[in-house]
Every structure is written in structure tokens, then in C-alpha cells.
Amino acid sequence: MPGVDDPKTVTAALDMAGLDALIAALAERGYRVIGPMVADDAVVYDEIASSADLPAGVGDEQDGGRYRLRARGDGALFGYTVAPQGWKRLLHPPRQKMFAARRQDGGFAILPPEPAAAPMAFLGVRACELAAIGIQSRVFGDEAAGDPGYRGRLARSFVVAVECAEAGGTCFCASMGTGPQVEAGFDIRLVELAGHDRHVFLADAGSAKGAEMLSGLNAPPAPEADRAEARRRVSAAAGAMGRTMPAATARRLGEHAEHRRWADIGKRCLSCGNCTMVCPTCFCTTVEDVTDLKGEHAERWRTWDSCFSIDFSYIHGGAIRNEVRSRYRQWITHKLSAWHEQFGTSGCVGCGRCITWCPVGIDITEEVQAIHADGKGR
Amino acid sequence: MTAAMRDPMLPRPFRIEKVRRELSDTFTMELVPAEGGGFAFAAGQFNMLYVFGIGEVPISISGDPGDGGKLIHTTRAVGAVTRAMDSMRAGDVVGVRGPFGTPWPVEEAFGHDLVFVAGGVGLAPLRPAIYQAMANRQRFGKVVVLYGARTPDDILFRRELERWRGRFDMEVHVTVDRGNPKWSGNVGVVPNLIAHAGFDPLSTTAFVCGPEVMMRYTALALEKNGVGREGIFLSMERNMKCGCGLCGHCQWGPHFVCKDGPVYRYDRIADLLAIREL
Known part of the structure; x- marks a missing residue:
């Protein structure tokens, strides 16, 4: 995990061989290198061996309820915006064994935990995704009752961030203040400049670990003209986002619990839970207890859960949130409003995934906008 | 360990x-x-x-x-x-x-009349506080237990309630929703008992546990009888998987009931209690 030190390194210019040298150096240090690749007509983050695995020339089109890959016509490796699934599935796995136990002396004994998996290096973490990782580490990070798994995995990870040179169709990170500039929380930060004549990655370090890694690559310093071009592209991306979140209303959604808009959303929402599965900060889980057929060996597994399922709020006698509108209200009010009280920030980073992957295209910014417009002048 | x-x-x-x-x-x-x-x-x-x-x-x-x-x-x-x-x-x-979770603030109620209001199996989470109060009996004014069950056969800790009722330093009232031929006690909901209990509303602390609807009406009845909202405590119930604020199931507005509750001071949650399906 990135440290707090401030290494005064110059921005280096990596060419394709330099990027491959970085991937090779990470693998050599024992990291499982995870990066973007194309699978099932989508960008996914999975184990990569070299830059040849990255999605060259692949862009994406995203809109409410719509996701398509497209050919960019250039060789950009980071020309898509965000993959359907972020890094959450690696740091907060969808299925995780909590413990195994075996019957013993009329009781049971908890078996020792399995050894930790190899540390991971994440290549291609966007600003919004980095913000989401920061948010989840606060959720899981309370020393007294925290989740040792999340903090442990993050602390051992190496983060290579990539700044967005283009905005995606459903992005609104600029209005959430989480991007597209990458400010902190990385070991190495890249900006890709892909053109007809050249293809470089401007790289600088955000931690001692990153500085040490970068200096080992012996890449030449990036010319000022390239750095200016990179800054120009990233700030153009910030200005090119079509959506904004009305921040003040979002923060006070809890005061609008009886708003008529909830009934309206309840008619459209299918309560499928897609938004919670793709959201990089949603953290809710349930547990499954299982045994072998003889009943001698038992395990508890923790799996992602969604506040959109009726079982989520079940207590003896029935569910608390029977109506779909109550479940949508819970999700969005928690994310945008209650999160501030619980963890000191919004739970939304503006990545736009919940909009893209909603089968009926419900747009979180539009819903807050509707409540905002209604409340004006009150 | x-x-x-x-x-x-x-x-x-x-x-x-x-x-x-x-x-x-x-x-x-x-x-x-x-x-x-x-x-x-x-x-x-x-x-x-x-x-x-x-x-x-x-x-x-x-x-x-x-x-x-x-x-x-x-x-x-x-x-x-x-x-x-x-x-x-x-x-x-x-x-x-x-x-x-959070405890019943028994020691903060020292010097007050102490009123326990329980519905059904809600007497179980209150019993530790009743024991603690009776172990410090001289620290309180009156100690009152108001208990409601569905039928006479559903009265939890019946012998203990009878024993408490026999003490000179405790006031116990029991009611049932539906009586039977052998029952000659109170019939009705537990908030109805509040007006009959002799406590000083201006220096009373009330601990309430039972079904949510019962707690809501009990809190209203206590208020109506002059007990301030900051003197009323309720124990909330939600779905829980982890117990330490990580699984998300018990969320209720901004609260994780497992660690911010289950015991809440009424004035801090009265608004949330009024919202359906929160």
C-alpha cells in the first residue's frame, strides 16, 4: 500500500517495453499482477502476464442500461473508462471463507486459517476506483472491530493508478470530487499518451515503494511538453462529464424519507441488485454455514449481499423493507447521506457503474436531481 | 487468549x-x-x-x-x-x-424512579437490568415492572414476576392481550398500565423492550404521562449477521443497530421510529 512519504521523483516516460518491464518487475517481486483485459465482451480485471494481455485499442460506450465495447482506432491500452467490476472483488472477495471447524469432544474446534494468498499488484486503477478503495478501507478499517482481511490485503498490494484522459458515458467523478486526477493512494501513477506517431506512459511515484520500483526501470524523464499535454487531456476529461450530483441534497436525502419520488422509482426499479454488485463501495455481506454430509466438518462463508433483496432486512415475522421503494430509498440514502455520518465521506465516487448496469437505466444523479428540484425554495 | x-x-x-x-x-x-x-x-x-x-x-x-x-x-x-x-x-x-451493543444505562438512572416496560419475550433483554437495579435497590426511588404478554400461557419468567410482585420494594403489573377463563388479571395492551403505575414522571427513567409497535406506543404513553424523551430508552431489533457493523444488515437510517444500539435514547430515534419500512 502507498505510504505517506513524498518522494521527489521526476516524471518518467515509459514506452511499451518500459511498461512490460514494470509488469515483469512486479511479478518478479512476488505480486500477482492484475490488470484489464477483454473477456465476454467486457473489460475485466484479471491476472495478466504482459502488456499483450491489455485491451489494446478498446474503448467503451456507456449509458443508462447500456455497455458496449468499441474499437478506438488507436492502440491505447487504457482507452476504456471503468470495467463493470472494479477492484472490490479482489480486496473484498464475493465469497470468502470465515472459518472452518470440526466436531470434537462433543463440541467443536475452529481450525487454523489458511495461509494468505500472494500479494497483488493492481495495474490500471482509476481515480474513482482509488477513492472507492479508500472508502472501503475506512468501512473495514476500525482497529477495534475491523476486518483484518481487507486491510491486510490492501497493505500488501501495489497500486499502479491510471488517470483518465477521456470521460466515460456515465461518469460523474468530477462532481463527486474524486477524479479524474489521481491525487493520492497510489504507488505509481500513469497517464497514457497514445497517438499515431508515439505511445508513452508518463509515470511518477506516490510512495517510497513506487519510487524504488520506478527508478529500477531506468526510464528517461518525460519532456515538459508531454506532461502539459497529459494535464490538458485529464482536465478536458473532467469538463466532459455529462452528469452532476447535487451535493447538498444528496447529503440530506435522509430528510426526504417520505418524498413521493420514492414511489415513482419503486415502479421502475426491478430490485435486481445489479447496482450494489457493481458499486465499488457497497460492502454488505451475508454468511452461509455449511457442513459435510457426515456433519463432522463445518465452514462459514461470507458472500456479498444486497439491500435490494427482501431477505436482507428479514427478522422473525417478516422483512422490514417489503416495498421496492423502501429498498431503493435505503440504498441511495445510505450511499449518499447516512455514509457521511457513518464514515465521514459520501459513499459514492461517481464511477457511473450503477447507471450503466441498471437494466432499466435508473440514474442516481437524475433521481437526486428530481428531489433537489422539488425541494428548492423550501 | x-x-x-x-x-x-x-x-x-x-x-x-x-x-x-x-x-x-x-x-x-x-x-x-x-x-x-x-x-x-x-x-x-x-x-x-x-x-x-x-x-x-x-x-x-x-x-x-x-x-x-x-x-x-x-x-x-x-x-x-x-x-x-x-x-x-x-x-x-x-x-x-x-x-x-450498547447497554441499558442503569447507573445513569441512579436517583430516579425506574420503570421497566416489556412486551412478550422482550422481558428477556430487560431482566439483566432488573437484576442490576435490584442489586442497587437503595440507589433508586420506585422500581416498577410493567409486562404484557399475548395470553396467560405466554407470560415469560412467571414465577420470577410473582416473586418480584411479592416484594415490598417493587411494583409489578402484568396484562395480557387475551385472557382465558382462569385469568382474572388485567386484559389490554401494556401502554394501558402506565397510567396506573405510581412513579414520578419528572424523575423517571424508563427502559422499554418488545415488538417495535409496542415500544412506539409505550414511548408515546410515557410521554403523555409526563416522562421526558431523554428519560426513555428502547432496545431495537434488526437483522444481524456480524454484530460489529461490517455486514450492513442492521442499518436503520445512519445507525448500525448492532453497535450504535440496540439500546437507544428515545429522543435520538423518535424521528426514525415514525418512518415506515426504514
Whole structure:
């Protein structure tokens, strides 16, 4: 995990061989290198061996309820915006064994935990995704009752961030203040400049670990003209986002619990839970207890859960949130409003995934906008 | 292993010393740690109880916080885990994680009249606070227990209630929703008892536990009888999987009921209680 030190390194210019040298150096240090690749007509983050695995020339089109890959016509490796699934599935796995136990002396004994998996290096973490990782580490990070798994995995990870040179169709990170500039929380930060004549990655370090890694690559310093071009592209991306979140209303959604808009959303929402599965900060889980057929060996597994399922709020006698509108209200009010009280920030980073992957295209910014417009002048 | 070192997500084996049938579907277990030692908790807290291979449920502690040797839980068999627990006997082992949650503020009520209002199995989470109050009896004005059950056959801890009623330093009123031919006591909902109880509303602390609708009407009735909102405490119930604010299930507005509750001061939650399906 990135440290707090401030290494005064110059921005280096990596060419394709330099990027491959970085991937090779990470693998050599024992990291499982995870990066973007194309699978099932989508960008996914999975184990990569070299830059040849990255999605060259692949862009994406995203809109409410719509996701398509497209050919960019250039060789950009980071020309898509965000993959359907972020890094959450690696740091907060969808299925995780909590413990195994075996019957013993009329009781049971908890078996020792399995050894930790190899540390991971994440290549291609966007600003919004980095913000989401920061948010989840606060959720899981309370020393007294925290989740040792999340903090442990993050602390051992190496983060290579990539700044967005283009905005995606459903992005609104600029209005959430989480991007597209990458400010902190990385070991190495890249900006890709892909053109007809050249293809470089401007790289600088955000931690001692990153500085040490970068200096080992012996890449030449990036010319000022390239750095200016990179800054120009990233700030153009910030200005090119079509959506904004009305921040003040979002923060006070809890005061609008009886708003008529909830009934309206309840008619459209299918309560499928897609938004919670793709959201990089949603953290809710349930547990499954299982045994072998003889009943001698038992395990508890923790799996992602969604506040959109009726079982989520079940207590003896029935569910608390029977109506779909109550479940949508819970999700969005928690994310945008209650999160501030619980963890000191919004739970939304503006990545736009919940909009893209909603089968009926419900747009979180539009819903807050509707409540905002209604409340004006009150 | 010290408490600080223990992973809060791992159940600790406890051996069942005694099982006592309370009602047709309700039972009390006395537990002792299989590895030895005691169990410290505060009145109002709960544990996650695990049945090997079946699952885990949040159950409030119903024993005396002054007796650190035994852990006592009173449970109603309503789901897969609690039904499995109902079939367990002395000598069997259950897993325990906890204690979790906020306690009844018994010591902050010193000097006040103390009113306990319980509905159904909601008497179980209040009993530790009643024990604690009676162990410090001279610190309080009146001590009043108001209890409502569905029928005379559903009265939990009946012999204990009768014993408390026989004391000169305790006032106990019991009501049932539906009587039977043998019942000649009160019939009606528990908030109706409040007006008959002799306590000084200006210096009263009330601890309320029962179904949510019962707690809502009880709080309103206490207010109507002059008790301030800051003197009323309720114990909330929500779905819980972890007990320590990580699984998200127990969220209620900005609260994680497992760690910000279950015991809340009424003035801090009155607004939320009024919102349906929150």
C-alpha cells in the first residue's frame, strides 16, 4: 500500500517495453499482477502476464442500461473508462471463507486459517476506483472491530493508478470530487499518451515503494511538453462529464424519507441488485454455514449481499423493507447521506457503474436531481 | 487468549450447563466457556450464538451481569438456528461471539424512579437490568415492572414476576392481550398500565423492550404521562449477521443497530421510529 512519504521523483516516460518491464518487475517481486483485459465482451480485471494481455485499442460506450465495447482506432491500452467490476472483488472477495471447524469432544474446534494468498499488484486503477478503495478501507478499517482481511490485503498490494484522459458515458467523478486526477493512494501513477506517431506512459511515484520500483526501470524523464499535454487531456476529461450530483441534497436525502419520488422509482426499479454488485463501495455481506454430509466438518462463508433483496432486512415475522421503494430509498440514502455520518465521506465516487448496469437505466444523479428540484425554495 | 487478541468473527465454544423450558416455544440456556474463564457483559448487550454447521443468530443476554461465571440466554424458537438450539441438551456446545451493543444505562438512572416496560419475550433483554437495579435497590426511588404478554400461557419468567410482585420494594403489573377463563388479571395492551403505575414522571427513567409497535406506543404513553424523551430508552431489533457493523444488515437510517444500539435514547430515534419500512 502507498505510504505517506513524498518522494521527489521526476516524471518518467515509459514506452511499451518500459511498461512490460514494470509488469515483469512486479511479478518478479512476488505480486500477482492484475490488470484489464477483454473477456465476454467486457473489460475485466484479471491476472495478466504482459502488456499483450491489455485491451489494446478498446474503448467503451456507456449509458443508462447500456455497455458496449468499441474499437478506438488507436492502440491505447487504457482507452476504456471503468470495467463493470472494479477492484472490490479482489480486496473484498464475493465469497470468502470465515472459518472452518470440526466436531470434537462433543463440541467443536475452529481450525487454523489458511495461509494468505500472494500479494497483488493492481495495474490500471482509476481515480474513482482509488477513492472507492479508500472508502472501503475506512468501512473495514476500525482497529477495534475491523476486518483484518481487507486491510491486510490492501497493505500488501501495489497500486499502479491510471488517470483518465477521456470521460466515460456515465461518469460523474468530477462532481463527486474524486477524479479524474489521481491525487493520492497510489504507488505509481500513469497517464497514457497514445497517438499515431508515439505511445508513452508518463509515470511518477506516490510512495517510497513506487519510487524504488520506478527508478529500477531506468526510464528517461518525460519532456515538459508531454506532461502539459497529459494535464490538458485529464482536465478536458473532467469538463466532459455529462452528469452532476447535487451535493447538498444528496447529503440530506435522509430528510426526504417520505418524498413521493420514492414511489415513482419503486415502479421502475426491478430490485435486481445489479447496482450494489457493481458499486465499488457497497460492502454488505451475508454468511452461509455449511457442513459435510457426515456433519463432522463445518465452514462459514461470507458472500456479498444486497439491500435490494427482501431477505436482507428479514427478522422473525417478516422483512422490514417489503416495498421496492423502501429498498431503493435505503440504498441511495445510505450511499449518499447516512455514509457521511457513518464514515465521514459520501459513499459514492461517481464511477457511473450503477447507471450503466441498471437494466432499466435508473440514474442516481437524475433521481437526486428530481428531489433537489422539488425541494428548492423550501 | 486475551479478549483483545480474539478475532471478533470467530465463535468461542461454550458448553450448555442447563436448559430450562420457559414457554412452549421459549427456553433458557446456561452456558459456560468450554476453555474456562467467565463472561463479562453489560445489561442490554447481546451475543451471536452459533449452532455447529447450522448458522448464527443474535440473542440478547438474559442473565445477571453481576454473576460473571455463567452466561444466560433466553430464546424463542422461530427459525432454523433457534429451533436447532431448542433441541440441544446439557453438555452440548454452542459458539458465542460477543458481547455486542450498547447497554441499558442503569447507573445513569441512579436517583430516579425506574420503570421497566416489556412486551412478550422482550422481558428477556430487560431482566439483566432488573437484576442490576435490584442489586442497587437503595440507589433508586420506585422500581416498577410493567409486562404484557399475548395470553396467560405466554407470560415469560412467571414465577420470577410473582416473586418480584411479592416484594415490598417493587411494583409489578402484568396484562395480557387475551385472557382465558382462569385469568382474572388485567386484559389490554401494556401502554394501558402506565397510567396506573405510581412513579414520578419528572424523575423517571424508563427502559422499554418488545415488538417495535409496542415500544412506539409505550414511548408515546410515557410521554403523555409526563416522562421526558431523554428519560426513555428502547432496545431495537434488526437483522444481524456480524454484530460489529461490517455486514450492513442492521442499518436503520445512519445507525448500525448492532453497535450504535440496540439500546437507544428515545429522543435520538423518535424521528426514525415514525418512518415506515426504514
